[in-house]
Amino acid sequence: MSKGLPKRSENYSEWYNELVKRADLAEHSAVKGCMVIKPYGYAIWEKMQRALDDMFKATGHQNAYFPLFVPKSFLEKEEEHAEGFAKECAVVTHYRLKKNPDGAGLIVDPDAKLEEELIVRPTSEAVIWNTYKGWIQSWRDLPLLINQWANVVRWEMRTRLFLRTTEFLWQEGHTAHATSEEAIEETERMLGVYATFAEEWMALPVLKGLKSANERFAGAIETYCIEALMQDGKALQSGTSHFLGQNFAKSFDVKFVNKDNQPEYAWATSWGVSTRLMGALIMAHSDDNGLVLPPRLAPVQTVIVPIYRSEEDLAVISERINPIVERLKSLGVSVKYDADDKYKPGYKFAEYELRGVPVRLAIGMRDLENGTVEVARRDTLSKETIALDGIEEKIVALLDEIQANIYQKALAFREANTFQIDSWDEFKVQIEKGGFIEAHWDGTSETEERIKAETKATIRLIPLETNQESGTCVYSGAPSKQRVVFARSY
RNA sequence: CGGGGCGUAGCACAGCCUGGUAGUGCGCUCGGUUUGGGACCGAGAGGUCGGAUGUUCGAAUCAUCUCGCCCCGACCA
Structure with missing residues (x-):
């Protein structure tokens, strides 16, 4: 028995926080919302990185590195993208400090104001597509398959160790293609890579699907995701893969000349997983005695x-x-x-x-x-x-055997906590208990928003592999072609 | 941004209400005994009590201001 680790059944979030600290994975830093990943936690992350990186290379990608800073004018170019991230950006306005003339310490030198503010990247589409403009001229330059391992900053109001921190580590793949079909194929391929990684390495069963329009990545045509169920019945988005269409190519004027000597905008994808996967790993398998690691990721x-x-x-x-x-x-x-x-x-x-x-x-x-x-x-x-x-x-x-057993246990848990619900009353009862709810939805944002407002449940995904089964929306009663997955989420 | 909590030794906390020698546990150092599910005894080291100002003979304690962190919400691709 470990000394004093809180019980999951009594206080799940306290259990999680204590476990992260006691197992020596990470701790809060002196900087608000930012964590220190300790050697043991980082060792697990390194094993994840290694496995993922191998999978990226095996699917033809190369690593590169782009700047930490994004000029504000770049971020502005893709309108939806800009709007989506504007609320959570750290902004660099000055480049120098100086001695405080009125006392001790340093002050921001007012003479060192930047002409243009720099945004600490919340994601790198803008700076990367600005770069791709110089890299892509001909259909022969495509596909361009690049991945970056980096840190990003998103100034969230509330943070939790690994699950949502102000600064976090991730990889972001950014690819450019000659056709829409190729780009969609890439988007789906990388979603498959993530699902395979989650299941085979993390022993974490995941659902694959599409996000609804409300939950879509800012600037994407379509967002694919993998979703996992945690032991407290909440869902965790564990990876996303976006089909960006020609949005970024148009915003950054990235054109190539096709085989018919006609200029065309390139088609884009981006995809990422982050240190949030550490949170998924911890919450999916661990018990009241501490961490339970799948052997393939155990340092x-x-x-x-x-x-x-x-x-x-x-x-x-x-x-x-x-x-x-x-x-x-x-x-x-x-x-x-x-x-x-x-x-x-x-x-x-x-x-x-x-x-x-x-x-x-x-x-x-x-x-x-x-x-x-x-x-x-x-x-x-x-x-x-x-x-x-x-x-x-x-x-x-x-x-x-342990690797397989942990996976089976998590899968059995998910199956035992996945419910087909057909009435609104049952929906409201079940959502309080947690788990994935498969229910019919009329496909409108209005209904989705009302459900969220009334129950805090969101559409986690629209399943990719599904039996087309017609029914009526659990909320509005309007006709529906297939069930979608609802849950409360992290 | 709203609500709550916290800031005292490396860590976790007590002391504050009712002002008067800064404490406990763990950890650390030294010595000895131990070792099949978080050992024990003895002797030690270690603190500008988050910061500033005020009240007072005297402030960890009272007052005002301030900084920071955590938790619960709201927010969140």
Whole structure:
């Protein structure tokens, strides 16, 4: 048992906040709304980055880097885009400080006012499409498939560690294509990459779909998304992929000459996932004892704790364990042998549990005599004593089993918390309990807004793969062609 | 922006109402005993009480102002 971690059932958000801090993932910084990602949390993010980056490269993308600052005039060019982000921009107005002539410290030098304000990027469409103007002339320059790993700033009113911070880390893909069809194909391809990553690496089942017009990215023709269900019954948008049409090409005058020697505007996509995925990972799997990490993203997949009374005992145990550590490493398992004398085994057990290490081995003199080892798995909290011989292969198999089990558990949770609702009364009752609600919707923004105003539920997505099933809108009673997914969300 | 809370040792907090030697737990240092689910004993080190001003013989404590952070809302691709 971990000391004093709040219970999910009693106060979910306090549980989340405490867990993030206690598991050493992140902490609040001295700067409002901004967090410090600590080494253990960053190690998980790095594993996510690595896996995603490999997937981007495998689908033909290259990394590049664009400026942190966006001149205000660039941001203004795409009107909807500008309007969508205007309310949450950090603005640089000066470039110099000076000694305070009236006292101690520094003041902003009034003589150092910028001619044009710079916006700290909330996203990079503007600066990137301004750049693409110089890169794209001919159909031969297309498709242009670029990704950037970066930080962005969105001045949200209220923040939460990982889920919504003023500054956050993400990747943003920005591609340019010769045809609408190609761009849509790209948009859908990257949504698929995100879904695959969520399911295979994060062990997080996600729904794929389209956003309604209200929820669409500012400046997009169509926004695709993946949505996951958290343990408190709220939805979390975990990734988005946008078909931007020719909006940005027109705003930034990015034209190419096609094979018929005719000028055309390029077609665009953008897609991103952020450190918010860390929040999804934490909330989807963890329990009242702490973090539960899927093995594929765990910085330490297996920890080995020796139990000993004397230095001599430890030497004997280490002699037996060291080759096992080497063998595990050669099998690609990230393993830590924790022979640190500073803490007792009980402390270590609790600590590794809190940090979500998938597999823990404990071995003492008693085991050495019996040729056994105690194997504890984090996902089920179960322990068993098994033969030490051949332990390496068993661990490799066990890690796979845990990865699959965590996914199945999350999937079962989502299925148990997905409801088809056909009456407004039932809708209002169910939304209080949480979960995904599949209901008919008449397709109008007005209805969507009224539902939101009355229940705080939003349309999370319009499913991509769905049985076309006609019905009547759960709110207005007007005809509907398919069910959409409602939920309260983060 | 509204509501609430907090700012005192590295961390978590008490003390404030009723002004008078700045405390407790964890952590840290040293010594010893311990080690199969967060060990114990002993001895130590460590604080401009967020900041400013005022009241007072005297302010962590009272008053005024101010800065900052957190939580709940509103907001949010």
